Amino acid sequence: MKEGRRHYGQYCGLAAALDVIGERWTLLIVRELLVAPRRYNELLANLPGIGTNLLAVRLRLLGEAGVVEQLTSDPDGRARRYRLTETGQSLRPVVLGLARWGMPLLAEPDPHDEVRPEWSLVAVEAMMCTPPADGPDECYQFQIAGKDGREEVFHLEVKEATARIVPGRAVSPDLLAVTDAVTFVEIGAGRLDPLEAVVLGRLRLDGDSGAVLRCCRLLGLIPPTA
Known part of the structure; x- marks a missing residue:
């Protein structure tokens, strides 16, 4: 020791x-x-x-x-x-498992709580489910803004029933999701429905409805049969 x-x-x-x-x-x-x-x-x-x-x-x-x-x-x-x-x-699966376990424990964010856009990469990886074997190859890009004006951009690439996170912008994403870090965490924690976030102007989704649904399923935001 x-x-x-x-x-x-x-x-x-x-x-x-x-x-x-x-x-x-x-x-x-x-x-x-x-x-x-x-x-x-x-x-x-x-x-x-x-x-x-x-x-x-x-x-x-x-x-x-x-x-x-x-x-x-x-x-x-x-x-x-x-x-x-x-x-x-x-330690990656350990940290991701703890992040996934802790998401439902999040209460309403305190104004003084720190929320960084780069943490969204870990959050997305923790939320990811296994893509369906018969699903299409697609790409979903996320642009997450922080309180200080900084922005984190990354995309989720689905290829041959495997999903991986890639830092940076995609060439031609099938879906573009633009939001702020607090809204992103609230959606992931189940405190805010994605549709409600869109209606409130806190989330912008650019892409066809099929890509939106498949992305939401992949992140566990809606049931697989929804």
């Missing part, structure tokens, strides 16, 4: 996992790095409230555990970035 670290002192796989990722903020750091490698200042900005000293401690411990590593070079020559190792990437 490393000096200064708290341990459960239990010879159990779950306890061993929590020794590494059970501390406050740790899984949220992992969430950030599941989206993309981040510089230290980017992590600090995306995790308001963590404090620079605590972030440094968490990154050091994750590095010692082989979950996070620093990139040896940065393409633009600026500060080094942090990324998940292969061991860290193996």
